[in-house]
Amino acid sequence: MAKIGKNLDDLLDGNRAQILRYLVQNNGCSRVEIAKTIGLKQASITKIVRSLINAEVIQETGFTEGLKGRRSIGLSFNYTKYRIIGMKLSWQGLKTCLFDLQGNRYEKVINYTTEYLTAKNIAGVIEKMADNIRELQSKCPDVIAAGVALPGPFHRDTGTLLLHTELADRFYPIKEALCKKVPLPIFFEHDAAAGALAYWWFKTNCNTRQTLLHLLVSEGVGGGVVSNGQIFSGCHGLSTELGHIIIDYKGKKCVCGARGCLDAYCRSIALETRAGELLAKFPKSTLSNAEHITIRAIFEALQSGDELAVYLIHEAGQYLGYGLVSLIPIFDPDIVVISDIITHGGQTLMKGINHILDTKLSSYYNKPKIILMDPAEDLVLLGAAAIAIDGILARPTEHLIRTGPSCKSMSQS
């Protein structure tokens, strides 16, 4: 049972966490500025800052323009001292990479392709994850944590992932299985939520007043929400499976068993199937020559202006638009970020989304800013690093107040 009360050590850790979080987000600020923002007395700030400097977690960086134009000593997080491992587990592969605390990648991404992830092959994948962590730890002793972004349904409270078995789907204790193999703090999060946190950490300048909704559209459709700088996780840690919001209650059968889920219209396989259905309407499409229509072939056809591909992706944009028309009144986001394979749809996709938002969104709500990520940018892999960064900064005494050899020699990619 989680304790409710706070001992003096807990209070100190909480204040360190507040200071570090503010400092990471406002590099170069002064003690006075931190005291004013956090609401602690100057003497307390001075004491805590001294302990963080002594532990080399932060450092003084020369004079800065302080409040009322007074010169103050600026403080900076010691970004060069720590490294984080980010791991993105998907249904058919694993990506692993080393990051610093500013989200810069170090070393090359380690790619590992698997058969579709099930209860049968998960043990081998976990062994590979442990091997990758050990390999990066041996190269860089200053790895302080790892973050794992994984597909859903993922139960945050129990650290379990729903996997297919021959008999029935069951939740597998992935967190326990990996943590047993490597003695390192490892943080786990649903992939779309991790992507949302990455965008908030590294692309919005950590604006705590922002509410951000992320839709990850690839092998499936996932959703993540960051509000007040925190991932919205719900009561049982299973929230924001937004791909299963129903946009047509009499619609297509979804893998979850329901009908008309957004996922059933926008996941890659759904687009491939829909392209096959549309061949009769667009017989001149270049896709009619394909033995098997793949998502890659659809986007290549889109690039060359193929009418079927344009129709299909515009339609997918409209489905996403209908999903957002339902989601915006729930979360009231000011930014919606869309990432992964679907973003190859570019302006055609955006036209579909905007058409529905402009005509169907309730007038009670402001239309949020819609951002399509660059298809080359892996927001979820960055998100894996972001959840580890967020996790260690939440408990700095345990994770940062320690010493170790420097990692400065490692090359940034």
Ligand SMILES: [Zn+2]
């Ligand atoms: Zn569903």
